[in-house]
Amino acid sequence: MIINDVRGRRYQPKGLTLMAYAAGVKRHKLSMISRVTNQGKTRWMIIDEVFNNDKLVEFFEAMIKETNK
Numbered sequence: 001m002i003i004n005d006v007r008g009r010r011y012q013p014k015g016l017t018l019m020a021y022a023a024g025v026k027r028h029k030l031s032m033i034s035r036v037t038n039q040g041k042t043r044w045m046i047i048d049e050v051f052n053n054d055k056l057v058e059f060f061e062a063m064i065k066e067t068n069k
Helices: 053-066
Strands: 031-036 042-047
Touching: 031 053, 042 053
Parallel strands: none
Antiparallel strands: 031 042
């Protein structure tokens, strides 16, 4: 088996501490809420903002809309 995946690997001469820099990179935070039905169907919502009760209600309302009952 040949492994060609080099993500996360770095070279550093022996005796020196490996340092990795990501200059100018801003981290983003995402949240996700999901559900799985008894039939195995999945639904999810990705939230790019703060996860609060308004987002939870929005998710529940979307679930109610797609039900047949």
